[in-house]
Amino acid sequence: MSGSAYHHGDLRRALVDAAFVAARSEGPEGVSIRELARRVGVSHNAAYRHFAHRDELLVEVSGLAMQALVDAMEERLARVDETDGVLRARRRLAEIGRAYVSFALGEPGLFRVAFSSHPEMDQTSLSALAVRPYTLLGEALDGLVEVGFLSPSARVEAEMTCWSAVHGFALLNGNPLRDLPAEERELALDRVLAAIDRSYAATTGSVITPGDVFAVA
The missing domain is CATH 1.10.10 (Arc Repressor Mutant, subunit A)
Structure with a gap:
């Protein structure tokens, strides 16, 4: 050509x-x-x-990679058909976490590009790239407050807690735990997500039934 x-x-x-x-x-x-x-x-x-320079091109590619992550999240969210309000809200948050980890492990190259940072890269542009995934997470957390599962006081900056947990899990499973069998990885992720779920239930005294959202509880 x-x-x-x-x-x-x-x-x-x-x-x-x-x-x-x-x-x-x-x-x-x-x-x-x-x-x-x-x-x-x-x-x-x-x-x-x-x-x-290369960093300008990386910003463009980072945007596409981040959009691919958003698409993965939205696809998972669309599968949640639970009619009970509380269960629906809890499962939506869990599916966001599962989508994030699945994307990180299934598309490691794009995942690293989505969160790559370089000295010459415009940090404002980079921050803008993460807005949509952060917004989806925020909407899920707001949903927990709306159904009375998460207290408004515990909602403050809860995005950072959730994101740190699943991002850390993804990084661990992408390298030191990369040989972990898929079934064990799914159970381990369920434990992480269930711990977040239980901590949110505790903020309002909500009673949760083991196994209604996760394989482990």
Whole structure:
């Protein structure tokens, strides 16, 4: 493919698409403007007209990776068909956690790109990328308050508690615990999510039935 095959704007899209494929298999380390230019069949000078440096391209790819995470979360949330309000709210929060871990382990390259940070990268842009996943988590937590399962006082900054727990679990299972059998991993994740669930129930004195949301309780 030659550079003359591109019209204005097409090359930028082609570079982003190629970078996404590279990041998916190799993580942020796979994103190289010179190498991507070679893959799409143009000179690196042509590529640099669209991206002054690698970090600009990484921001674009990070956005796509973050959107893929959001899609995974929304797909899981759409499966929750529980009619009981409290159970529905609890299961929605659990499914967000499961989606996050599943994405991290199933798409390790994209997961690392989604949360990658580099010295020249615009931190405001990076923060904006995480807004939608954070919003979905916040909506799930608000749902727990609305049904009386989580107290308003315990709701304050609860996103950070939940995110830290599942992110830490994902990192542990992506490296030191990567050989853990899938069934054991699912049970371990259930224990983490059940611990969060129990702690929230305690804020309102809610009575929970073992096994109504998790395989372990």
